[in-house]
Amino acid sequence: MTQEPTIDAKGLHLTFETNDGPVHALQDVNLEINKGDFVSFIGPSGCGKTTFLRCIAGLETPTSGHISVNGLTPDEARRARAYGYVFQAAGLYPWRTIGGNIRLPLEIMGFSKFEMSERVERVLELVDLTGFDKKFPWQLSGGMQQRASIARALAFDADILLMDEPFGALDEIVRDHLNEQLLQLWARTEKTIGFVTHSISEAVYLSTKIVVMSPRPGRITDVIDSSLPKERPLDIRDSPEFISIAQRVRDGLRAGHAHV
């Protein structure tokens, strides 16, 4: 049977009007993301990867073209709380505890007190922060804060997780560790994940599908379906298969740059 894709973009264009004239952030973007996919968007700054993620989230409205999320428009999907969004910075409220921060979306969505505490406990366990709910953000390291912000995005059981360079500000050792944890989390929750990055190895390590983009105008230059197994220890990054996928991503990025 053929399943309708979770996210479906057809002929998507987005042009920002600026004082220096129009900027073509997205040009003719076509992409299907299926349920349970882990899709990375990779490309240099200005290639529209974040803009595309924001279009999925309904934070940005395309100038033309069609995009659906769970069969709904992005705005409807946002109102139906179809996705959790993780930003580049953790953005935790300093006046709320970790638990309080995770409760924020739950309070806004009107969950019961009992359900809130149950969910806080569950998502803290998912991101390996059990016991930290009474701590304030400043008492946690950068990596732990970002894990807490992922927990916040998971708390209301959206089946899509959109992540905009969530580990971009962290050092490589922490990043490796979080990548490994993210894969485990993805395997346990079976969520559909959209992940923006500009690290080739991060994209290849995490994804089932890698979308290579290039700037001016922002467009997709290559879509790579990863042949790596679902089970991925960190040392898979030394395997020939991994290296050949990374090579293809690198070629895609170079091709995007060639005619600039």
Added chain:
Amino acid sequence: MKSILPVLTIIAAVLFIWTLAVVPMNMHLTADQAQRSGAIVTPDTPIARKETNGIVLALKNPHLIALTYVGKRPNLPSPHQVGLEMFDTIFGKKVTSKRSLVYHGWITLAPTLLGFAIGTLLGVLLAVGIVFSRVMDKSVMPWAIVSQTIPILALAPMIIVVLGAAGIHGVLPKSVIAAYLSFFPVVVGMVKGLRSPDHMQLDLLRTYSTNNVQSFWKMRLPSSTPYLFASLKIGISASLIGTIVAELPTGAKAGFGARMLVGDQYGQPILSWAALFAAALTAAVLVGIISLVERGALRKMGMKPA
């Protein structure tokens, strides 16, 4: 304790300069009086002395220097004269006495606190309106700024007279002027505070489909707390100044302002100075109380201690 030492250093420096300045400031006055009571003074005519610099005069008459510190109506009272007057009128008189600084202090403090409360409430309400309504942003903000360019010294008597004609006397007219001065820093600080959440914070709430009311209570208001306290500290001292100014030109019979005026009019500068320092002390205590509340509130909110 670490914060006390720099404060004490500055106080010591001010007292030192003040003590030095007393001599040349009062020298001419002291020399005139000393000559009248038979002392030898060089130069020996008031006219010649007038052309002599206060410092030079002191050097020529070292035996008169001590007297410059104890004159009854000095140009510049010495620190210990002001200190004694303050001690006497704060602790030495019954608090109900018209000569007690505590009595005058309360007369000034009551409208200050009421005006501060009105000003803060008004300031917060205006700031909320300005942040949520474009129309208010465009219309109220410029007037709030203009309101602060009018000299309060000119405006205060008019407000008192107009309110008096309307039959409103006592604490309220002074509070209105205190509120007039204190609402402004609150408006400015709260507008800045309520707008302090960045794009990412706003986007995050949009992903939850948060409505305006929820984002106000859950994000904007808590984010604005540090800004509010900074504004309150300016606001409370502005309130006190407003009340004192309201007491100055309107023939008020009690309060710090009236006390300063009485001292000036009846040639008793020590009295004015004592009232001035009592007012400054009151302001410092008020700001100190707000700082304590701020520290407690931010700690309770879990903000990282600075």
